[in-house]
Amino acid sequence: GQQLNQSPQSMFIQEGEDVSMNCTSSSIFNTWLWYKQEPGEGPVLLIALYKAGELTSNGRLTAQFGITRKDSFLNISASIPSDVGIYFCAGLFNQFYFGTGTSLTVIP
Amino acid sequence: DTGVSQDPRHKITKRGQNVTFRCDPISEHNRLYWYRQTLGQGPEFLTYFQNEAQLEKSRLLSDRFSAERPKGSFSTLEIQRTEQGDSAMYLCASSLATATYEQYFGPGTRLTVT
Numbered sequence: 001g002q003q004l005n006q007s008p009q010s011m012f013i014q015e016g017e018d019v020s021m022n023c024t025s026s027s028i029f030n031t032w033l034w035y036k037q038e039p040g041e042g043p044v045l046l047i048a049l050y051k052a053g054e055l056t057s058n059g060r061l062t063a064q065f066g067i068t069r070k071d072s073f074l075n076i077s078a079s080i081p082s083d084v085g086i087y088f089c090a091g092l093f094n095q096f097y098f099g100t101g102t103s104l105t106v107i108p
Numbered sequence: 109d110t111g112v113s114q115d116p117r118h119k120i121t122k123r124g125q126n127v128t129f130r131c132d133p134i135s136e137h138n139r140l141y142w143y144r145q146t147l148g149q150g151p152e153f154l155t156y157f158q159n160e161a162q163l164e165k166s167r168l169l170s171d172r173f174s175a176e177r178p179k180g181s182f183s184t185l186e187i188q189r190t191e192q193g194d195s196a197m198y199l200c201a202s203s204l205a206t207a208t209y210e211q212y213f214g215p216g217t218r219l220t221v222t
Contacts, residue, residue: 004150033211095156
């Protein structure tokens with residue numbers, strides 16, 4: 001199946017700092033999505049991207065669909081403690097393929 | 109609550125037993141998906157339905173797994189003769205057929221096979 005690589009695998013940051021994470025694939029995707037998952041819960045959709053080069057924001061979150069269609073980026077500005085969780089990218093090509101996740105810890 | 113619901117939230121079973129999970133999607137959503145998630149990994153696609161028709165199955169869905177959506181509303185996922193390797197979180201998601209990228213997930217069923 002398709003392999004999506006997320007980096008970094010984990011991040012420990014101070015409250016108020018900005019966060020950047022990315023997702024890369026060896027294959028082209030038509031749609032990229034970013035989800036956040038908290039312990040014991042299902043993933044929650046944050047942002048959906050539909051066109052190469054697209055830049056979309058949702059509050060303090062900004063995501064970009066890479067020009068090559070093989071990557072995507074997520075930025076979180078001015079992090080707060082409730083941003084803690086695991087962030088997954090997902091690419092759509094016939095079906096959804098999920099990355100391995102970036103675990104974010106925000107230190108107050 | 110109009111979100112996706114799953115039942116049970118947790119299931120502990122002995123190896124060799126059969127288990128069945130239920131998913132109730134968002135009411136107006138006609139697509140329903142099942143995923144499996146193991147610790148430290150992202151969800152892996154298992155199968156999906158459009159209304160009552162099962163349109164795609166992953167190779168991960170061995171012949172011990174079966175899913176149904178008899179009336180195009182709720183769905184069940186059954187695992188027969190469970191194995192320890194089946195221990196995982198089983199997630200259900202739903203979407204409109206016109207917006208397949210906007211999948212909304214339920215809280216999952218955590219299966220532990222002892």
